[in-house]
Amino acid sequence: MQLGGADADEDPKGYGLALQRLTPSLQQEQARQHEVLQAAADLLAAVDTEIALQETLLQDALRDITNPRLRKQAALVLIRIANNGHAAAAYRLSLEVAFGKSIAGAQDDADHWLRLAARWGDPAAQVSLARQLMKGLNPALDEAEKWLLQAQASGVRGQESLLADLRTKRDELAALPGRAESGEAAAQRQLAQQLMDPTDPTDPQRVAQGMAWLQRAAEQGDAAAAAELGHALAFGRPGVAPDPLAARPWLDQAVQGGSAHGQAALAQLLAVPGATQSDAARALELAIESAANRSGNGLFLLATFLHAGVGGSRDVVAAKAVMHLAQVVGGELVRQHPDIWPQYQPTPDEHLPVQILRNQINDNLRGMPELLARRGETPAASG
Structure with missing residues (x-):
């Protein structure tokens, strides 16, 4: 095959035209491709063969990626095929980045590959993206x-x-403002959460509306709304200036209503050294209550309190056991402070007691207050 026109002298065999048919990332392998094309009698057939080879390479990579010995090389092959525009490979790559052991990456990287796979026509990726x-x-x-x-x-x-x-969810969301206006506290809280969604750019008017809806719900006795309102006032957020004194009544109401979020927020507020409302002993009590209710924020605060001896004796082993559970449960404070995790890694001597205590707490979170109280009565337990 030969091109006519101006490009014929520079590209007599039509390599440029053939390379245009290749999917984008094969440009990263142009040296190898040029060797293949220069030796080929039929350029387009050579390209088609290369494209067809992707499916075989993908199946081999999917097989090998489960083998620890072959995983690293299989991951490189998977990345190459996904970069070549292979939809199924891009979808599998998104899963490997998000959940696998072979490819390091952030959630944004996984989302990037998921969107590409959906755009390139992989039905499983389209369904997964829709669910997300x-x-x-x-x-x-x-x-x-x-x-x-x-x-x-x-x-x-x-x-x-x-x-x-x-479609049911769409109907429910459309009905939400009307339910809120009619005085339904749960709907008022949900509408406030939508208006104050932290993933959206800050809109002062929406935030003000959200705070107003939270207050209306809290005034009806909604403990979850009181907790969110109190937390926003206690520590501030985009569009809301901190006002700890105004926050306190709402957090007290949330705690009385049994809100784990409210317990953690009030514990955090009371633990601030030198603050007007500072009460370390009460902060520790609230953190224990919140953690026993499986609050990620409560577990995180409890771990830091135990590690520093806030409100009671220092217990490093318990702190490390509780922080491990906080990492598993997750939560706002865990996400905000990833740098703190190395401080809570057990030393070789601590590894076994931390593991035993972690399992004891995890098996019976509700019994954690009594367990920690018993440890506090045993000086050797604090480490």
């Missing part, structure tokens, strides 16, 4: 529906129930 878009305080239901319909059009069955859930 349906979550959150302000779900992107229209986009989620688009991906589900595309997956359905490609012949994938079983999306009817998911589409039905999506």
Whole structure:
């Protein structure tokens, strides 16, 4: 094959035209491709062979990526094929980045590959992306529906129930303002959460509206709303200036209502050294109560209190056991302070007692207050 026109002298065999047919990332391997093409009698057939080879390489990579000895090389092959525009490879790459052991990456990287796989037509990726878009305080239901319909059009069955859930959620969200206006506290709190969604750019007017809805719900005795309102006032947030004195009554109400979030927020407020409302002993009590209710924030605070001896004796072993559970449960404070984790790694001598205590606490979180109290009565336990 030979090109005519101006490019014929510079590209007599048509390498440029052939390379245009290759998917984007093969440009990273141009040296190898040029060798293949220069030796080929039929350039387009050589390119088609290379593209067809991707499926074989993908299956080999999927097999090998589960083998610890072959995992690293398989991951490199998977990345190469995904970069070549292979939709199924891009989807599997998104899963490996998010959940696997072979490829390091952030959630944003996993989301990037998931979107590419959906755009390139992988039905499983389209369904997975739709599920992701349906979550959150302000779900992107229209986009989620688009991906589900595309997956359905490609012949994938079983999306009817998911589409039905999506349409039900759309109806519920449309009805939410009316329910809030009618005085339903749970709807008022949910509407406030939407208006104050931290993943959205800050809009002062929306934040003010959200705070007003939280107050209306809290005034009706909604403990969860009182906790959110008190937390926002205690520590501030975009669009809300800190006002610890105004926060205290709402946090007290939340604690009386049994809110684990309120317990953790008040514990954090009372633990501030030198503050007007500082009360380290009460802060420790509240952190224990919140942690026993499986609050990630409560577990995090309790670990830091035990480590520093806030409100009681220092217990490093218990602190490290509790911090491990906080990492498992997650929460706002855990996400905000990833740098603190190395301080809570057990030393070789601590490893076994930390593991035993962690298992004891995890098996019976409700019994944690009594367990920690018994440890506090035993000087050797504090480490």
